[in-house]
Amino acid sequence: MSAPAKFMFDLDFGAPKPANTIPLSDHETKLGEAETRGYRNGFAAGQQEAASDSARRLAVAMESIAHSLSLLARGLSSVELRVEAEAVEVAVATGRKLAEALIAREPFAEIETLAKGCFRELVNTPHVVVRLNDALYAEAQAKLADIARETGFDGRLLILAEPDIAIGDCRIEWADGGMIRDKAAADALISETVQRFVEGRHAPEAELKGSDDE
Template identity: 50%
Template sequence: MSAPAKFLFDMDFAAPAHAERQASRAEIAQLIADAEARAFRDGFQAAQREASVESDRRSALAMEEIAIAMRSLASNFKAVEGRVETEAVDVAVAVARKLCSELIAAEPLTEMMALVADCLRHLTSTPHIAIRVNDTLYDRARERIEDLARRSGFEGRLVILAEPDIGISDCKIEWADGGCTLDRAATNDRIAELVERYMAARNQAGYSAGRGS
């Protein structure tokens, strides 16, 4: 068994074994610079993250505003498209009426003779036919109608009457069990009614489609 070590009271425990070296000014400056660099880097990265979040938020808001604007534009476009189509149809009808009026003024008997010829072709055995025409066209119409009757082989009695109330180029054809009428005013009214119904149906379809989108 080894002898216990003697306790020596001459050791100075207050004195450090090795004296700590004080940092130089250059080292302190470098430490400060490193700390500032880390702080700047951390702050810059945090600012970048915050800017990215804000950018995403602004982008989302912008996209939402664009979507709202596009829906509004589409709705307005449908309304404009409907108005343009309505105006286009109105113009087309007006042009057609104008052209029809010009043609009738130039050849007032054309449509009348076409209708009379068709009737005479199918009514050759009818005993009696009465044809009413505008009084200002009576002489011209009678000559052409009688010629059509001879060429069609009609053998019945043909009566041609002048009527001041019948429109230019219009006529009424009557026989024992039937009749037909050429009435341009009634035809124009019918065309206007059909156009109005068509446009109403189109507008209703566009409105329903707009609500469904």
Template identity: 85%
Template sequence: MSAPAKFMFDLDFAAPKASNTVPLADHQSKLAEAETRGYRNGFAAGQHEAAGENARRLALAMESIAHSLSMLTRGLANVELRVEAEAVEVAVATGRKLADALIAREPFAEIEALATGCFRELVTTPHVVVRLNDVLYAEAQLRLAGIARETGFDGRLLVLAEPDIAVGDCRIEWADGGMIRDRAAADAWIGETVRRFIDARAAPVQAELKGSDDE
């Protein structure tokens, strides 16, 4: 049997072994640095997440505000239209009441004004017929005759009582023309004009609101 080989490395096993132990101070320092990095990273991640959540909430809030403003604008537009329509209707209703009161107090006033204007333009007309309510017949004969003299009308004046004609209305007729004062017809025309005015004012607003709904 051959002799065992000799150990040829230049290693002194008798020398003391090197220690891998980290000093406590270094360990604590590195641990503190690691904790600081972890805190910073966690804080940054938290801030990023919070910023994202805040942005989402802000977007939702702005969307809600925009929707609320849109609804408010629509509501205000409708309120404005309603107030304007009511104001016009109140004005018309007030005018009607005033007209009723004036006619009740001076039923012949409007007839007199119309007759005066007609007689001034008809001074050479052979004859003129005035038709009015029979309640005013007696008064009308005297007052219309006076108006004819004052305006220079020297033709024949014929006053006729018509129970179907409303008090305060009249029809003035001559050979080739005539004029009518018909309060009911005038009132219907005013009502139709007011309706058209309100509809015309409402149309652009309604179109705008419909456009915002389609969007």
């Protein structure tokens, strides 16, 4: 059997390998391109980070503005409720002063108005009793008789003076009914109504304040 053939290569494995080199101009070009890509990538990343940071800051600012506007709206609602309640209180106080001044100037005016309304509806009533303050008794005798004639009331009219009835108040009574003008009772009812109204206006204000404290 013949010996295997040996392959002989025209290579010297001991010789140094040639270096993988590129021209300097190409190297500088590629280096410039790499620097440009790096700059662009860095710039883009920086812009993205800046945009994200700006978006976060804007979101925080908008949330703060929304909260401030909410507080402002609540504050305005509270002010409006308080002003409305105070306006009602002032109006009632002013009305009371005007009523007192009117009664002092014309104490019989309200009694006269009430009597005219009653007598028109009582033309067929046998008798009517009018009770009022004794200071107005003399004036009432003359004026109530005239009112009875004007309204067509031809029943018996009895006028009684009672010192416990306040000036400007009166009680008109007939067989199956009667009417009362009582300023003190009316004031009490008005005060109660106003108090409920004011409390109703202050309740939302207290709720708004409580929610702000939370």
